[in-house]
Amino acid sequence: MAEHPLLQTRGVTVRFGGNVAVDDVSLDVAAGTITGLIGPNGAGKTTLFNTVTGMQRPSAGTILLDGQDITRRSPARRAHLGIARTFQRLELFLSLSVRDNVRVAGDIAKARHGRSFDVDAETDRMLELTGLTAIAEEEVAAIPTGRARVVEVARALMTRPRLLLLDEPASGQTEHETEEFAALLRGLADTGLAVCLVEHDLPLVMQLCRTIHVLDRGRVIASGTPAEVQASPEVIEAYIGQEVVA
Amino acid sequence: MSETLAGALGVLPEELLAPPVLELVGVRASYGPIEVLHGVDLTVRAGQVVALLGPNGGGKSTTVKVACGLLPLTSGELRYGGRKVDGISAQDTARLGVCTIPEGRGIFANLSVRENLWLATGTGVSRAAIEEAAFGRFPILGDRRNQLAGSMSGGEQQMLALSRALATDPAVLLLDELSMGLAPMIVSQMYDTVAQLVEEGISVLVAEQFARTVLPIADVAAVMLQGRVTAVGSPAEIDADLSTTYLGG
């Protein structure tokens, strides 16, 4: 791995009451690659995302972005440093149109990108890039989930992030939409963006990611290339479950 | 319809099968404008354990939510013991003898163990009897009877949740991801308890992503993908294709 690890988590642990949701997780996400984060329900993937974006304070451990400790930074501050995310349970701005959902991200980002950042032109470009131009004027509340996921991605991209965290972006997309989406992600990674992908569509993850981390009950149980992960007995066990010896 | 399940099973003609206790017929359901179940057919017969398998996002939890009345269905039918009960409320399902342990832990985190058990009982059942049954089955719960349920480990919480099934003497048990986040040892202990309940005549629908943990106690297995039941069969048949279903080969 020659790439510079943009995001590093070191011993991140999150406890809720008596439960450990994330248990001593240390992993890297490199710039210019798509890194997969998979695991069964309740493995702690979304919680890990929440700690990286600052929605959740970890009980222990540190989070480094480009070598800088951001564990105690506010979510907004982390966004300024170049982290953007999408949400598993969509968090769109329901009173706004598709275009305005994307545009408002530019409005927020303009503060840090300065005067040269032309929000309207950038919005048009982003809608074009993500294939949303045709539905740009529609109420975001009225579009299908698959498209809504793309709106969230377009919105996140408007902040010109260095690290993009995607929480189940393909769920609700049609097969055709997923293909287009995969192409978009590859293109983004080629521009140097670090993408971290939580996704249950495993064929998609296998096809897109160079590195995959497998989480189970809060712990990283396997890391490696898709082929390595697919062959790992721990992974198969984590997903399909150990046979109960009655 | 039940015929389709019998047909799919190809084992026995309809008359010889036990009567259905829980049926979903062509059930569609949505969260807001988004439809997540696109016509689900599923039958649980008396004394059966039906395992509902499949990767995340396939609609297993939603199916359980419809079956227990937490989520109204938009079309199709829900039947208990052959009676149509569409639009039933979740509190009525419980009173009719359908006990549901929802995804996550089926416990009140800010209530003590005893108070949790207390809420599980219908009026007229003595608290002492319930506690005796639960603490007899899971002695650790007895040790922690006055502890807040939320402060216990995941396994203990799930024992407490299962104790509700013991307390209410249900006809049908609906389990959603019983094993989530639990160590294999604990999971196997949980399913032992479920197997014992089945011995006592309870029918079970269990939604479970860890297929292999539940297949040994299942009579019928169904696989859900993208809001539809894509396969129904004996546990052995379903087991053979698991790897493809989950990891996409």
Add this chain to the structure above:
Amino acid sequence: MELFLTYTIVGLVLGSVYAIAASGLVLTYTTSGVFNFAHGAQAMLAAFLYWQLSVGWGLPVPVAFLLVVLVLGPLVGVVLHRFLMHGLRDVAEVTKVIVTVAVLLGMVSLSQWVWDPTEPRKVEMLFGNSASVELFGVRVRYHEIICLVAAALLAIGLRLLFTRSRLGVTMRGVVDDPDLLRLNGHNPDRVAMASWALGSGLAAFAGVLVTPVAGGSLEASMLTLLIIDTFAAAMFGRLQSIPRTFVGALVLGLASTYLLAYAPSSWDWAGNVKTALPMIVLFLVLLVLPQDRLRGAQVRTRERSRVPSVRQALGWGVAFVAIVALLTKVADPLMHGSFVAGLAFAIIALSLVPLTGYAGEINLVPLSFGAVGVIVAYHVGIVGSGLASRMGWVGLLAGTVAAALVGGLVALPALRLRGLYLALATMAFGGLVSTLVLTEIHPRSWFGWEGAIFPTGTIMVPPVQLGPFDLDSDATAMIVLAAIFALLGTGIVALRNTGYGRRLVAMKDSPAASAMLGQSLVRLKLGVFMLSAAIAGLGGILMAASAGSVSTDAFMITASLALVMLTVVGGVGYVSGALFGGMMVGMGFALVNGTFRDLALTHDAWSPVLGSMGHLFAVLVALMGITVNQNPSGIVHQLCGGYRPLLRARPVLYVGAGVAALLVALNLLGVIGDWWLAIALFCVVALTPVLGQVWMAERVLPPEQLEAHAARRRVLPVERRGLDAPMTPEERYDLDVALGLPPRPLPSHDVEVALAGGVPLKEAVRG
């Protein structure tokens, strides 16, 4: 020492009453998610009912007491839950707040209608004011002992309820996880209803106990606000913990008593500080509350706002000013004054559009920020003297800026927290302004400045002069205020169309997503709150200046609440909603009362009925607020929605316009008065869309509604049922029952039948 004991007992008694009231408040909030702003009003109503029963109708005190506390109080709670709060679980915070505020206003209006406020009423202590015993050398009244014992018993009782009784444990279960409670066979709605009954009973209890403790005289607003003091106690427990609420209540009671008792006599303001203490404490508690977790959109709100373009807004603005200019020519000059007041209130209401309409945050006391503006403008902005004195632009500017700064200070502690806390902080600020600022009517020395903040309780504010525009004449004032309203309105619409406006809406829709994109929520909220306070400040100055003089009454919290409520009813997402709210407050009441007063003068026989019409109107207005949940986007939005399809049915519009023209003509001929004209025009505007739906339904109604109407018309006459169409199971069931046959089971009744017959599944399955 004895003195200390006496004060301690007095403080504990006050604390006990606070505790009784506050625990009821916390109870209903935790189990139903609705913070009951009307809790104080319920206590007040209970005190009046108690007076009516015991003094008015001479029932024995114990009977009256038990009837109010155990029957009527809980009954009010059940009714409130059944008809209002029940439907409020998944609605926006603003809607929840407004509904309970409307209940508060409704109850206050109702009490003033039933019990004429000009007539003094006294409530004695239980067992009489003089019945007392001596304890440790201190004289303690029986009533005070009852308060102490009641609070102690309540603390024990609640503890037992929550740990020993099934109902209490169920209540805690509802807080934890309502869905899981359902799956356990309990009905969360019923649990919430029980907690509303209990909470309202406690409000009633507190109301009956507090009146004699607070002096004994019954006064609706005072009693309502007294119980609002308990918000601070509830805040001690973070609106969750009842034990901590008790502690908070006792601390409050003791602190305020000691303050008054031990303050040096030269501190003549100590009494006011004592009154304001709960509000001060509320602010302090806000400062130490931990930050909320960042939340996503929990509620899929149903409010929808069409955003007009700036060009459209400008067009409407010009049209509005033109109409007002025309009105100055045709309307009775006597009406100008109330028109100006309406416009000034509309400007204050505009402050809510960016804050509540766009950003989803709540300010319950815009008039208090208006008061800040007025006071500052009064002290720095008056030029000239005597009749020639004017309020110059310096005063307007200074008042506006001061209101903005104060707004920032008020909002700052609450911004890290949920919207409800900001609403409570503003309420506390309103209380502070009323009790600490507006009471400063005598001169004193303020850090080198000599004078009174609000001299004599009524200050004379001269007319505004802006360059060539002298607002001394009402006609000019009308036009200028209309122009200011139109300009500000256009500006607010323009703001909504900028990146800033979009960021506000984004924050309202999903705080979590907004923060993840890099938005600092605190900064954004602070900015919009200051903007809002500034507009309210400006509006306040304009209101005071156009009225000529303004007394402390003008800034009462209840007036603020009415303005906020009516603006939300009108549609807080729209400039027109603000116009509606302002006009209703500034003009509506005057209009209605004026009309009925005139009528009462001319029709002697009917004067009692006509006289009470004003009260009826006030209650009806509150009812409008209660229905805001049915129509969260507001009346103006609904009205415009009603007119849009009329474009396809022009004859209806022509009829409407014709009737309106006829009314104006009649007015010009002197057949009907101005008040009648205004009311009739209002009816025409409201009824024209209805006419369209009845007369030209096929052009006006959407297809699905037409279909529904047609289906209703197709209902078969009874005698043809079963012949022209097969009988439905319901009809068959009815027929069976009517014929005395054992009814064949009804599919939808299966559940009921099954439930009535025990556990059928087990029988069906296990044989």
